Amino acid sequence: MMRTPFDLSMIGRELAFASAVDDLGAALDRSASVVVSAPPGTGKTTLVPPLIANRVPGRVIVTQPRRVAARAAARRLAQLDESLLGSRVGFTVRGERQVERSAVIEFVTAGVLLRRLLDDPGLEGIDAVVIDEVHERALETDLLIGLLGEVRELRDDLVVVAMSATLDAERFATVLGTDADPAPIVTQTVPAHPLEVRWLPSPTPRLDERGVTWAFLDHVASTAVDAHRGLVHTDPTADALVFAPGAREVSEIAGRIRGLGTEFDVRELHGQIPAAEQDAVISGRSPNQPARIIVTTSLAESSLTVPGVRLVVDTCLSRAPQRDAARGMSGLVTGPTSRASAIQRAGRATRQGPGIVVRCVDERTFAAAPARPAPEIATTDLTDAALLLACWGAPGGAGLRLVDPLPSDSVRDALAVLHGLGAIDADGRATAEGRQLARIPTDPRLARALRDGSALVGARTAAEVVALIGGEIRVADGDAAATLTALRTGRSRDARRWEQEVRRLARFASPADGARTTSAERGGTDQVGLVIALAFPERIARRVDHSPNGAAFLLASGTRAGITGPLASAEWLAVADVTRAQGRAAAGTGAIIRSAAVISEADAEQAATHLTTDRVEAQFVNGRVVARRERRIGAIVRSSVPVRVHADDGGRDAARRAVEEQGLGVFTWSEAADGLRRRLALLHHELGSPWPDVSDAALLDTLDSWLGPELPNLATGMPAARIDLATALRRILPWPAAVDLDALVPERLEVPSGSHVRITYPPVDDPTARPVVAVKLQECFGWAETPRLVGGRVRVLFHLLSPARQPLAVTDDLASFWAGPYSQVRAEMRGRYPKHPWPEDPWSTAPTRHTTRRAAQK
Template sequence: MTVAPFDLSRIGRGLAFASAVDDLSTALDHSTSVVVSSPPGTGKTTLVPPIIAGRVSGRVIVTQPRRVAARAAARRLAQLDGSPIGSRVGFTVRGERQVERSALIEFVTAGVLLRRLLDDPGLDGVGAVVIDEVHERALETDLLIGLLGEVRELRDDLVVIAMSATLDADRFATVLGTDAAPTPIVTQTVPAHPLDVRYAPSPSARLDERGVTWAFLDHVARTAVDSHRGLAGNTPEADALVFAPGAREVSEIARRIRNLAPELDVRELHGQVPAAEQDAVIGGRGPADPARIIVTTSLAESSLTVPGVRLVVDTCLSRAPQRDAGRGMSGLVTGPTSRASATQRAGRATREGPGVVVRCVDERTFAAAPARPAPEIATTDLTDAALLLACWGAPGGAGLRLVDPLPTDSLNDATTVLHGLGAIDADGRATDDGRQLARVPTDPRPARALRDGGALVGGPAAAEVVALIGGELRVADGDVTSTLTALRNRRSPDARRWEQEVRRLMQFTSHAGDVRGGSDQTGLIIALAFPERIARRVDHSAGGATFLLASGTRAGLTGPLAGAEWLAVADVTRAQGRAAAGTGAVIRSAAVISESQAEQAATHLITDRVEAKFADGRVVARRERRIGAIVRSSVPVRVQAGDGGRDAIRRALEEQGLGVFTWSESAEGLRRRLALLHREIGSPWPDVSDAALLGALDSWLGPELATLATGTPAARIDLATALRRLLPWPAAADLDTLAPERLEVPSGSRIRVTYPPIDDPSARPVVAVKLQECFGWAETPRLVGGRVPVLFHLLSPGGHPLAVTDDLASFWAGPYSQVRAEMRGRYPKHPWPEDPWSTAPTRHTKRRAAQK
């Protein structure tokens, strides 16, 4: 059966990108990958997919970073094509799919395609992939670029198009291209409608320790109403977009605008709004409908076109994921919008004619904002990404052409979590359990809770909790249990979305039964997902409570759960203010859990062992039962010399450092000599930095660990003997030649060499010697096989410094005459010859030297 092609002239009518169709076709004649760079609103999302569909055999997959954008783009193209949604143009997003086997184009979110790749790495039946909005640098989009690069190595017929709304095209062309040449770029620009840029700074601060201030939200609402009324006189049909950082601020601004201007149609647009309401906003309004003010998150920044907008009011604030390396957690942090994002937002006002943007900051504040948003790969939690890459066979992204590599610290944290879940093996490869978790369309931690929790409390109960903690639903007062009760009883506006998510998740659990319950089951499921977030209360006051998490983080909590002894925490994030209780972190959602259930969920974090520490130079120890960092019981014990005692002392040294020891002159000298050899030569000379020594305690301090366990004070440990165990044989025979303890000077004296501190790589070995002992010495000695010249501190007979030099010949020929003129009257008994070259070196006075 022949499938009718898309009517490009009809679809492209009125779209600016229609003028670039020939350029794109020419590029595709020479390459199976192309970067398309075109401003937002020019029609590339609508027109490029049908162009590609006419050139390839197989379905065209188009990715969008957001579900609402995927749905809107599919419906718009189907409407222009005159076909029912799903028949020729369809979409697949989390929880919703409208696409038939006959579909030529399918819009999906990047996450959907990533998981599809795990099941079908060759993308059978797919002729092309169009990756839209690559400039947003969403983590899943970045990963797709890397994975599709490998797919193209196996399938030279697969067409890949990357579309960007900014000027980053060269960067993506390099990644999508080959080592020989970047991929071609198709650029399309259009004359911009005039944009009137205004600034309306708030008299009050935008942010305080609690987040966005109420006073600033009041200001934004008033600014939106006043600006819209001012614009309405000239353009009565104009709609307005108001950009806020998050769903909470969207709701608060919308409520204020409704109070100020009841005549306006105020809409909200964010990820928590039901899909039907999102679609209604994007679909525009009828001629007889009142003007709209649409309050939105960054959802409408670049991947959506909202018709009728001629005014943009911008808070110039954004909320983005940010990893807190010190506390081992990630959270959404509110901060200044980048100037690039603010420009994208402003461009929404000029899609259909002249527009106005009002920025709720002053010009100086705007100019001080970051130039571009940080890529998600650099700021967000990488657990899901690391598991996907492990399943793909590229742990950590090894071998992939990525726009940016995965940050090492974040990747290490992610692999630690995955090891705890049993999802990867020691080599970073995905296990069978890991591959099962990766196919559940949620983070691996809730996926693990769904799998293991279903066996304990029944599939439906586990799915209900995971649907709440793994989605975008609001948790009232931070209490997951009460929120869950409201959802079950349909007392929450989110009940319908939650029920849909529960049904979706039930597809991934084989456990039947409807074991519903209260806090016990809820807390257990959360703890199975996030065992490192099991928390115990350590402080309680009228203002709230402080909890210690198993990960070691302390977090504050106010509200109904503050009196609980144990919690399973679903969400903890960076914060300030009273709720953080001085910890810098705050618990956003949690459920009560019993201690026994905490043990059940976190078996891999439970320890029962001796812990030691150094106090006044001696080892003291306690036997502690812990869940991670949470101490459940602690009693004093005597350290034994066995493995348990050695391990306890090793951990104490790793925590307290090598400063617990008294470093003798010989030990410190040997360490400095070895440090210089390692710095200048490298292998086989060992690294003796604190980090290296603490990481290899058994190899050099093994016998002493047992000695310390018997009660020997740390001050009595001979570190020089211990360090000599690190000497590399047979190279150790050259130690005194390469880095001698003492250096013989012309007078016959053997002067100690002071080697540089181990933490100062720019310092040099120093020999402090009386000037008279060096008469006639022309060539400055060099250590480490001639690599490092000695720095001489030439001293007066009284031991005071006269000169510092690493070029003795130049010193005798120049500065010496000035030193001689100043010193011979002060030290007349010592020789100060005019010709130091011909005078015998001596460490004595002139009279004593003459007697010898």
């Protein structure tokens, strides 16, 4: 049955992008991959999907970076198509779906399509994917581009279109196509409405150790009211848009504006308010409603249009994910908005006519901001992405054409987390457990807490805690259990949204037989800590210091973090959120615990079984091994008692760990051992295999292979200084190649005088240095050919010495030295050392290590 095509002339009647329809059609005739670049507000999100739908037999999927944008775009297109929402145009976002089988166009978030790809890699019944707002460089959007590239290798009929308002078009064209044959680019420009830029910096700092300052929020609120009052005198239909970094600041600014007793309708717009309230804000206002001041996060920056806006007030602050590799933590960090994002924000004021932007900074501060936001792929935690890629069959992104490669250190940390969850195997491939976790639409750690927590505390309680810690709900005083109580009783403004998330998550919770469901449903607060610990076992923490300024806790990961308030007196905590910060709240640790719950030591051990150890640990004290039996959860020492160790596996392992932790500096390196190690290092640098790597890192990684027999002796008390390291190192000589050791790198070099001079080989960690022979100049008379080592590959560097063994010259070309610089050395030295030979012709003089008289006597 033929379906009715979309009426592009009706849909695009008032849209500027209508002028580019023919260009896009021509591009699609040439290629199944196209890049579209057009300014905000031109209508590309509304017009491109139906244009493509008229060309393909299957469904068109359109991705948006945010749920509110996906819903708004679907409603707008359905309205212009004069069809019921869901019948021909629908949407699917997390927790909400309005789309029928008959739908031709479906708007989704990128995360929804990514998880759909895991179930249906071939995208059966889907003939086109439009990826909108790719310039925002959201992690899920970047991953989607890479995965769709692989899908198109199997389905060359699949149409893929990338769209953005501000876009590095050539770069995306290369990724969607190839270096030799990039995807065609369709651009469309429209004359910009005039924009008046005003600068009104705050007299007080925007940020302090706790985040955005109250004084700055006061300044933003009063600035918005004053600017809007001035505007509505000339344009009563004008609305204002105020950009704040996060939901908390949105609420604070909105509250301050209301507190000024204004005549405006003050609205909030961010991802944490109910969907109906979001949709009401972006649907505009009727003529009889008062002018609006809409306080928003970056949600309104580029992916949707808020009608009626003529004024933008910009804090020039943004909140973005940031990973702290040193402390093993990640979270949202507030900082300066990039200039590109600030320009996007200002453009909200000129979508429908002339506008004004008031920036709450001075021009110098604005100019010092980053030029553009960092791609999320480079700054955020990659655990969820790494699991998705492992399920796809591309561990770490191997083989995918990505806009930017995944940072190797972030991938390494993510894979370590997934391995601890049992989600991937040793090769990085997804396990059956990992595939189950990937189908729960949340972070893998939260998915694990939901599944395992359901069996321990009941499905409802597990879902409640996961909805709390995964839902960007502000936790007062860092006390997650108290916040959960407020949510349960409806005393929190987030209660309704939280309850919706609980119901959604509960569908994925499946407590095992025998779960503590009955006790769990009573909602004991101690169970909050257990569920948090299941999600983040590496963040189980024990108090290590307490002062009037708060308490310092040591996390199982080894990070120290501070907390103030009621939880500061707890012995053990399960930490849901910790972030880098300074000030009193950090208790001198450099990090603050923002959300946690009390946990018992027994529950901490249960949640972190893979981090729990009970073994002998050792360290070198005054050159001898001292051992203790320690019970640990990661870096947290639960108990430690001195023990006498024996030369068994336990003692040997403890000695090995002590060497690994404290390094090779615990040993006394004899001249023979140091010399052998240097010689082997040169062979490894020059020849590679089979000659072994003898760097500190390599030797510490292979202790058993060369120091194995000595480890039991160290464990039972032998001083480290008595270990014969030269003998130990000879164990890793590669046989039969080792028979050539002395020929390739001899210990000594015979010089023309007959002396055998020790060769000083380069330091192990300096592959550019040269072997050095320091010898009296007179012992080398007549020596023209500079010796080479390592089978002729490495020239010896000569330090030619005076009779007092002071350096006179450094050369690796003896022939050139005798022919040139020697004459000047002779002129300066023969008067100072008259008893030693300084012939005019060094070529014909016999080399000697003696004075002239003794040489003549011989």
